[in-house]
Amino acid sequence: MKTQGPLRRRLPPETLSRLPAYRKQLRILDDEGQEVVSSKDLAFRLHISDAQLRRDLSYMALLGRRGLGYEVHGLLEATSSALGLDRHWGVAVVGGGSLGTAIARYRGFVSSNMEVLAIFDVDARKVGKKIGKLPVLDLAELPARARELGIDIAVLTVPAEAAQAAADVIVRAGITGMINFSPTFVQVPPEVRVRSVDITSEFQQLTHQMEHRALPL
Amino acid sequence: MKTQGPLRRRLPPETLSRLPAYRKQLRILDDEGQEVVSSKDLAFRLHISDAQLRRDLSYMALLGRRGLGYEVHGLLEATSSALGLDRHWGVAVVGGGSLGTAIARYRGFVSSNMEVLAIFDVDARKVGKKIGKLPVLDLAELPARARELGIDIAVLTVPAEAAQAAADVIVRAGITGMINFSPTFVQVPPEVRVRSVDITSEFQQLTHQMEHRALPL
DNA sequence: ACTTGTGAAATCGTTCACAGCG
């Protein structure tokens, strides 16, 4: 057994942000029956440098074989595991508007071992209906039903004004992971992980880039 | 006139990514009638350090007054201008699925001076219908109609398999800005700015964080 | 006194480049 590199307590956030792309590309190679891949080849497909790929993998103590490369299937399993995808995750969509509906209908979750199980809303006109095959339930029911339904993650898609109140219900339900699409900070206890996706911000960064047209990215 | 700080050619990407939040908070302060704000106060509301805020502003040569702070309205105008929001932007949604519909229906664009003008799809069953007040047009029409409609930005919400072909049409239409929601790289000429939003990646990063439960973020 | 603007230091992330193993 060798001394095995940096081996940090935590993955650098930049490395984490690249992991899903690594996994996606490895799935493609695995499906193609490719058994081994070099950092140069995989990095090329990902539009990053081979040194960066090797550094990222070394943070997770994922080792290849010198002179050969990395074993595709093993690396796929390892990255999946690092992302926590070797278990099933139940998702609840909170907010039955058009964005909530879009997330609920999205079929790309299965390949991440995630499944949307229900939609929660406060609007009595929506409660009791179905969106696709999914029931729309009263948000007030979430704390009582989260465990029974097997919900691990909530997706906040309510208007900004309603976001904090909805987040409070999610926290009371004992759910410890949240994707927040509302353009607001939500305050949660420290054991709850929140990731925010601000679509408006992306548009504004784009318009900045379009106005400042120097050709290189 | 004084010598005015770093004054880079380009804004650091990390600074750019914070600008939309700065602007949002400044709008709130402006609406509240607050005339001046210190970096300490504004930074506190943004959950960042006052040094970082001042550094970011200095990159844009936005100066405050020592002992006093920054003039709220002036700073709001300056950040809006830096983001390119002092002009109107026409947006086309490409892909009339549930995500495209959600973007088309989103009412938060007005405050960024952006407006969704039309939805483009290849599906003959959708073309000719309306989503809200917006017409669904044939994607093949995009190059012919982009100028007339005043479209500056396209939002790609088509399935991964269709993304590159749709991007090619967008480029042929002379549109130079794109938000890509498809989980794929799209290849475009260098004058076209693309920002990608990968929702699946956010979920996977969240599950990683949930599995690696050390309390701090 | 209060607060900015910014050098300098510290921290974080990426790339270089090569020793070392297969």
Added chain:
DNA sequence: CGCTGTGAACGATTTCACAAGT
């Protein structure tokens, strides 16, 4: 010989801390 794994160099970003302006 090819390719990994990783120190060391480099570059980017954040924080410190304080001189200077009001």
